[in-house]
Amino acid sequence: MLPHERPPLAPADLNRINPSIWPRTSSRAEGALTVGGVDVRDLARDHGTPLYVIDEDDVRSRMRDYATAFAGSEVHYAGKAFLCKEIVRWLQDEGLGLDVASSGELAVALSVGFPAGRITMHGNNKSKAELAKALEAGVGHIVVDSYDEIARLGYLAEQMGERPKVMVRVTTGVEAHTHEFIATAHDDQKFGLSLNSGAAAEAVRRILAMPQLQLVGLHSHIGSQIVDTAGFEVAARRLATLLVQIKDEHGVVLPELDLGGGYGIAYVDGDEAPDIKELADGLREIVAKVCVDAGLPVPRLTVEPGRTIVGPGGITLYEVGTIKDVEGLRTYVSIDGGMSDNVRTALYGAEYTAALASRASEAEPMLSRLVGKHCESGDIIVRDFHLPADLAPGDLIAVAATGAYCRSLANNYNYLPRPAVVAVSGGVSRVIVQGETEDDLLRGQL
Template sequence: MYLHGTSTINDQGHLQIGGVDTVQLAERFGTPLYIVDEQLVRQRAQQFVRAFSETDLKFQVAYASKAFSVVAMCVLAEQENLSLDVVSDGELYTALQAGFPVERIHFHGNNKTVSELDMALQANIGCFVVDNFLELDLLHERAQLQGKVANILLRISPGVEVHTHEYISTGQEDSKFGFDLGNGTAATAVATALQYDNLQLLGVHSHIGSQIFEVEGFKLAVEKVATFAVNMREQHQITFPVINMGGGFGIRYTAEDSPLAIEKYVTAIAGAVKEKFSEADYPMPEVWIEPGRSMVGDAGTTLYTVGSTKTIPGIRKYVAVDGGMTDNPRPALYQAKYEAILANRANDAVEEVVSIAGKCCESGDMLIWDLSLPEVKQGDLLAVFSTGAYNYAMASNYNRIRRPAVVFVKDGEADLVVARESLEQIVVNDLVPARFQKTTLAK
């Protein structure tokens, strides 16, 4: 049994996280329940910052809030001296509500709206990561109207392919993101940006994908970025004070995964930056990275209550829980795999192999196939590990199921950071046309 962070099994045979019994958490907050190991999140943040501090490079470690964006997480990120990436007005609003320092906010996204650009400009955020020519023109226009100069990075597609699922691979040439290096659009974007008085070009951004377990892709991306920077210096007599090498550092979901230590990713990127830019006699740029999953992924656990079961002799036994693809769509989206235990009987011997089904009216609502567990009973608590990234963030109200609560646990204390949705909130935005007859509603 592999336990993450502060997770342990207590004397009662219950899973305990952050010194808090998960059985008690279920009784207090209900299920499904997202549990975040606060100490592990802070440890991850400190590892990234410390690793970069030892490289002698100027740097920013920006938490990619798309992985898990709530006000409490933004406050934690600020406390740990991180910067913050946002990709929508909702994530930006969350950051602003948290009082996050605006100068350390970076705005990503491949289709930012005019209202989002205006909102970010009015907030005086630190940097826009510009993804396409339309955005380049719009941002210049909106900054001009507000009498401001916006700092920008140009997102480039470096043409680096990595071994990950095609849905989370982003650095290859055939991608919806960024200006392509190979066909010359990245160079054109630089030339265009330099013509705009209301844009300040800081450098370029490169992100090659997610859930990556090796460093060669990052090193190759640094080499391509450095070559591009040198070419732009020759063409325009400019140097980039910043390069952003993105994120994508892998975590452990199952025994099949072999992520590297955080320090190894950072050392490889920093080493490549020093080598390639020194070779070109280029002023050493400030290096930004943006971990998301690797900051919060394995710090999250989702707690479910077991309900019905269905045994098909000679085929399989289905065990249904009170959540599913509404709180974790990743298995349905790209066959993500997870490990889990019975949180209330963690020391019991394994007796059967079951498949964990969600409660949505979809055959594809399966969380885990072929999981070895003690004999499962109605009312048992199932703890699914490594659900801190892209679970709450992707949660939906499909079947009008309410989104779960979120608690932070640390040093024996549990704090509610997101309340469970109520039934009233499910319909709060619903409207009925006046032309509908009231008698129709009563039927």
């Protein structure tokens, strides 16, 4: 339902902070939004805009929620959601593992002394250099994604005298109910080895034929922004058939099963997000049941949350620059960032909640479109929502639930520097990723 099709909003609705969408420490103080006890007006003054803001207490509490709910299983944070040195330190403090998908992400983790044994290396096209770096570091697991990679990894392991633990990424044919670009378990896509075609079983044969590789389990990831366990149950049942085949054909019982992540969060009113404890109980029950039904011992379960840990605790802060009323349609509100700091709306059709953050307002609601400053008509952050009719240049707008994938996908389109990332906690803000300058953009050019 589009905003203009919904029941009319009252002015007070525009000032409401929905706790299921905004960071856990969010509130309004004297009308202005505060996060982590810090007024957004102070954040804009001290750090400039656009600005990524991360609620440290929110993120750490979600890490602890996962560690508690999945006690006895492995929780590996999916670093692609958002990774920097400080996030890695929080992971280490809270006892979680880490998934990386490139040598760059691995370098971030290793740079602050994160235990390599708690790292899993992903990627559909890992280079020799990346695999060698993973072997040298002693990462806990490498998830293999192709026949080429099996051969490449086997050769390197033999040359380096290593015997890494590996898992096979299996495409189970599960059609996750999500956007095409973030559904990852159907056969017609780049990730994994197909269960239906027999490619996954052949990958197992090739690995077991290489004494320099230690096959310990199967991996599946069905997609992103998923809010129920139905797809995971189907995937687990299909993986169990392969586990039985491996046992019957090779006499090998694999001790580990990784069901990936992809759990959803609330972006707008009405969105549902899974309860972490219910999710954990549901996944454990699913795995136990399918293994008992298949006559298999229950393997050690691993999950890979990313968005649900860091997404809700992040906001992006912008300053309003121009306001343009397109009569009879909507008002275009242009801010000082755009698709360079949040490309998800253009890429996935993502939806967001945004609000006037620097003050409260009693003005009537105004149908708005929040747009960036880039030379693209598709440079939209929030497609249709309401802002107060007294909005003015210089006001601050906050967009909620931007902690995941916004900074990771940030770019320099139109030569805009990427914004800083600031962590807030206990009334104090500190920069954890420096913002870029124009000098940074010119560095390296000849």
